[in-house]
Amino acid sequence: MRFGIFNKFGALNSQPVFEAFERGLKQLGLEYQSHNVNADVAVIWSQVWAGRMQGNQQVWQYFRSTHRSVIVLEVGLLDRGKTWKVGVNGTGSTAYWGQGVDANRVTQLGLVLTTWRETGRNIVIATQRSDSEQWRDQPDANTWVADTVKQVQARSNRPIILRTHPRQRVAPPPGCTYQVPQKLANSYDDFDFDQCLQDAWAVINWNSGPGVQAAMAGVPVFVGAGSLAAPVGNLDLSQIEKPVRPDRANWLVDIAHTEWTVNELATGHPIKRLLPGL
Numbered sequence: 708m709r710f711g712i713f714n715k716f717g718a719l720n721s722q723p724v725f726e727a728f729e730r731g732l733k734q735l736g737l738e739y740q741s742h743n744v745n746a747d748v749a750v751i752w753s754q755v756w757a758g759r760m761q762g763n764q765q766v767w768q769y770f771r772s773t774h775r776s777v778i779v780l781e782v783g784l785l786d787r788g789k790t791w792k793v794g795v796n797g798t799g800s801t802a803y804w805g806q807g808v809d810a811n812r813v814t815q816l817g818l819v820l821t822t823w824r825e826t827g828r829n830i831v832i833a834t835q836r837s838d839s840e841q842w843r844d845q846p847d848a849n850t851w852v853a854d855t856v857k858q859v860q861a862r863s864n865r866p867i868i869l870r871t872h873p874r875q876r877v878a879p880p881p882g883c884t885y886q887v888p889q890k891l892a893n894s895y896d897d898f899d900f901d902q903c904l905q906d907a908w909a910v911i912n913w914n915s916g917p918g919v920q921a922a923m924a925g926v927p928v929f930v931g932a933g934s935l936a937a938p939v940g941n942l943d944l945s946q947i948e949k950p951v952r953p954d955r956a957n958w959l960v961d962i963a964h965t966e967w968t969v970n971e972l973a974t975g976h977p978i979k980r981l982l983p984g985l
Contacts, residue, residue, distance in 0.1 A: 710740075710750055711750065737978075751778070848875065849878055859947055870886045
């Protein structure tokens with residue numbers, strides 16, 4: 708099995724991750740080449756088709772149209788800057804994340820679930836990049852936000868906070884408080900999302916990181932079926948005042964196997980777990 712490493716289309720912080728991935732392939736005795744479109748499997752950075760990553764869209768479409776798998780590396784959220792997503796054919800619930808789980812991994816990563824919250828004043832709408840494959844088949848961001856606000860206001864009198872993605876502003880509809888993300892000091896690319904959870908009754912997010920972050924923090928989430936938070940979330944906005952709060956223990960174990968450190972990647976273990984899905 709040959710791997711094509713498309714590392715020229717990665718973000719500035721991607722190189723150590725690509726290098727660790729290549730070391731892992733060596734450990735497993737697997738062949739790889741840079742930017743080989745004839746490889747059996749492509750390895751790309753992110754599914755945001757913009758900036759340095761724009762070239763990945765053509766790679767993604769070519770490999771998937773020819774029924775070949777694409778491993779997607781991406782910034783993680785469990786320990787941002789230290790753990791990285793590694794999935795097959797996506798970064799959401801439809802991706803393949805590997806065979807088998809280790810229940811001890813939750814403890815090893817220091818992951819903790821906050822008890823489900825049953826109070827809170829605000830409903831937070833957290834948007835995401837619309838130039839991403841994750842947003843495929845969705846309306847433009849302004850339309851989605853306006854429609855979401857309309858649905859919420861028809862069912863709840865709670866204040867609505869619009870929390871936009873740091874790199875994509877959305878016009879706030881009437882009745883929303885607009886919150887601009889603030890970058891955390893001494894971080895490469897981390898923001899203060901936790902701040903808007905402090906008095907949140909629920910978080911609405913289609914299928915990106917805020918859904919998982921909120922669910923781990925004990926805030927009920929309303930997400931799309933493609934979200935990694937879908938197994939513990941709500942899919943129907945009509946239940947905004949009566950969100951489900953299911954057990955999350957097994958879900959957290961699964962989430963712990965979606966991200967890996969560069970040292971773990973270099974051993975080849977995370978890659979070996981993916982091989983049955985390629």
